[in-house]
Amino acid sequence: MLIRDIMRSPAIAISAETTLQDAYRTMRERGIRHLPVVEGEKLVGVVTDRDLRLATSALVPSPFSPDSRVSAVMSSAPLTADASDPVEDAARTMRELKIGCLPVLDDGRLIGIVTGLDLLDALMRLTGVHKPSGRLEVRLPDHPGELARLTSFVSHRDLNIHSILTYPEGPDSVRTVLRIGSIETGLLAEDLRRAGFDVLWPPEKPCPR
Amino acid sequence: MPSVIYAPAYRRYSFGDEHPFSPVRTDMVLDLLGALGHRVDTVEPEPATREDLLDVHQNAYVCRVEKLSAGALVPDGQEYGLGTQDTPSFPGMDEAARWLVGGTLHGARLISEGRETRVLQLGGGLHHARRSVASGFCIYNDLAIAINFLTRNGLKVAYLDIDVHHCDGVQEILNEDPRVLTVSLHESGKYLFPGTGEIRELGAGAGRGLKLNLPLEPFTEGASYLEVLEQVIPAALRHFRPDVLVVQAGADAHFDDPLSDLMLTTRDYEAIFRRILAWADDFTASRVLFTLGGGYSFRAAPRVWAILYLVLHDLHVARDLPESWRSKWSHTSENELPQTFHDPNPSHADIPNRYEIAHRNRQVAERLLDLARQYWFQK
Numbered sequence: 001m002l003i004r005d006i007m008r009s010p011a012i013a014i015s016a017e018t019t020l021q022d023a024y025r026t027m028r029e030r031g032i033r034h035l036p037v038v039e040g041e042k043l044v045g046v047v048t049d050r051d052l053r054l055a056t057s058a059l060v061p062s063p064f065s066p067d068s069r070v071s072a073v074m075s076s077a078p079l080t081a082d083a084s085d086p087v088e089d090a091a092r093t094m095r096e097l098k099i100g101c102l103p104v105l106d107d108g109r110l111i112g113i114v115t116g117l118d119l120l121d122a123l124m125r126l127t128g129v130h131k132p133s134g135r136l137e138v139r140l141p142d143h144p145g146e147l148a149r150l151t152s153f154v155s156h157r158d159l160n161i162h163s164i165l166t167y168p169e170g171p172d173s174v175r176t177v178l179r180i181g182s183i184e185t186g187l188l189a190e191d192l193r194r195a196g197f198d199v200l201w202p203p204e205k206p207c208p209r
Numbered sequence: 210m211p212s213v214i215y216a217p218a219y220r221r222y223s224f225g226d227e228h229p230f231s232p233v234r235t236d237m238v239l240d241l242l243g244a245l246g247h248r249v250d251t252v253e254p255e256p257a258t259r260e261d262l263l264d265v266h267q268n269a270y271v272c273r274v275e276k277l278s279a280g281a282l283v284p285d286g287q288e289y290g291l292g293t294q295d296t297p298s299f300p301g302m303d304e305a306a307r308w309l310v311g312g313t314l315h316g317a318r319l320i321s322e323g324r325e326t327r328v329l330q331l332g333g334g335l336h337h338a339r340r341s342v343a344s345g346f347c348i349y350n351d352l353a354i355a356i357n358f359l360t361r362n363g364l365k366v367a368y369l370d371i372d373v374h375h376c377d378g379v380q381e382i383l384n385e386d387p388r389v390l391t392v393s394l395h396e397s398g399k400y401l402f403p404g405t406g407e408i409r410e411l412g413a414g415a416g417r418g419l420k421l422n423l424p425l426e427p428f429t430e431g432a433s434y435l436e437v438l439e440q441v442i443p444a445a446l447r448h449f450r451p452d453v454l455v456v457q458a459g460a461d462a463h464f465d466d467p468l469s470d471l472m473l474t475t476r477d478y479e480a481i482f483r484r485i486l487a488w489a490d491d492f493t494a495s496r497v498l499f500t501l502g503g504g505y506s507f508r509a510a511p512r513v514w515a516i517l518y519l520v521l522h523d524l525h526v527a528r529d530l531p532e533s534w535r536s537k538w539s540h541t542s543e544n545e546l547p548q549t550f551h552d553p554n555p556s557h558a559d560i561p562n563r564y565e566i567a568h569r570n571r572q573v574a575e576r577l578l579d580l581a582r583q584y585w586f587q588k
């Protein structure tokens with residue numbers, strides 16, 4: 001999954017000459033919190049609703065007036081993303097630097113924007129939670145062939161895997177989270193346990209039938 | 210006398226002998242009632258028309274069901290949830306599914322025309338079917354079609370879903386409808402298919418605050434179930450003031466059900482059915498339409514639905530199951546069929562953390578009501 005698959009495009013942008021008041025109105029009307037600031041086609045900054053509220057707050061020693069230009073309060077030279085970046089790279093950048101959005105550039109031209117919410121949407125798509133499904137979590141030994149053993153077990157039952165995520169857990173094991181497109185996920189979990197898989201989810205019944 | 214709707218053609222809604230959604234379960238109900246000496250008079254409906262389906266389903270979807278039904282190949286069937294492991298295609302599936310829709314629709318018609326108050330449709334309850342996706346054994350959404358029929362005829366509908374799975378299809382179709390209250394009690398989507406039915410869903414647009422979801426902890430027992438039911442349903446009905454109840458009476462919250470993890474007993478079901486009938490008396494001038502639904506234990510589901518029939522007809526639930534019935538259907542289950550109508554007491558091993566489970570369910574019900582009331586008392 002790449003940035004181009006999740007970005008909002010075209011991005012709503014404003015010019016550096018826009019007043020704080022107008023920028024705030026744009027955010028309110030569009031229901032957004034981040035605005036790229038452009039001069040012509042060139043990206044020159046990003047302004048957030050937090051920037052605006054801080055700049056005009058009565059709590060700061062010399063607040064800006066609503067007529068000031070956004071260029072005075074924006075972050076200049078913002079970090080950007082490329083449409084062909086993997087989403088996880090954007091997530092890492094945003095998390096490490098604690099920023100809420102990345103404008104997406106193509107040849108220096110603003111073509112879109114990715115925010116924290118878009119990354120949450122991406123997470124939902126990656127986990128397959130949009131489709132009617134049951135969730136399965138399995139701990140696998142961290143060596144070759146284990147994941148294949150699990151997925152072939154599922155495919156032998158002709159069940160469709162909507163999503164599969166695997167992440168390292170300890171030195172010797174990985175955890176695999178699957179969403180199975182079947183109402184019979186519970187039976188599958190029982191069968192997997194019987195076949196020796198370490199199924200962590202759904203939890204085992206406390207009393208046998 | 211309540212009306213019971215059934216047609217032998219319902220039996221054609223069958224995905225094969227190994228599939229859990231088996232018409233044998235209804236055969237067992239009818240046979241059990243007969244063996245107990247009850248004469249079950251059934252009303253035979255007409256199958257629903259194509260037009261009836263198009264009220265909630267998209268034409269492209271219905272076309273694909275029809276093609277598969279006629280034995281044609283549909284290369285993109287999987288995209289519509291058709292021909293999957295859960296919902297395999299079979300010859301005649303379109304007509305078979307239309308029979309079930311027709312039955313539920315007929316029940317709605319009897320009630321809206323004032324010819325009947327209590328109706329039991331011995332089939333249907335296909336609450337997972339989406340506008341254009343088959344899912345979880347469900348092809349056409351008989352419930353949404355019947356509910357729309359009722360609202361078009363000026364009735365406000367309260368839909369109550371006690372199937373162990375969330376009614377994602379019904380909710381999707383009626384999500385913005387202000388004339389329909391839906392309440393679903395189900396095992397939490399964290400643990401069980403289809404994964405939805407969180408308390409925050411609540412509906413959209415004009416329907417906001419009217420789609421209530423009560424996700425329950427795995428291994429929830431009857432006492433806790435009845436407690437949260439009592440917490441939520443009367444409050445919701447008092448607010449909404451429906452004209453009719455539509456109840457999807459799935460039997461898969463029974464502890465013996467192979468597909469899920471709630472722990473209801475037949476006695477709990479009897480208590481639930483009695484409460485629902487009392488609410489119908491209090492809130493909807495006794496107008497209530499029951500359908501069947503999920504319920505995959507041959508040892509449990511037939512008894513649950515026979516109890517529904519008996520309670521609906523103010524008949525006594527016998528102590529023992531007839532020996533003739535037990536031997537006739539013994540092949541349906543690996544374990545012996547029970548000897549008594551009701552589950553023994555205690556019916557299953559102790560649930561170690563039952564108080565914690567009950568506590569969490571209570572809190573979820575409170576949070577649900579808090580969230581919903583924000584919308585109820587907005588205007």
Ligand SMILES: [Zn+2]
Pocket residue numbers: 372373374459461502503504
């Ligand atoms: Zn169910």
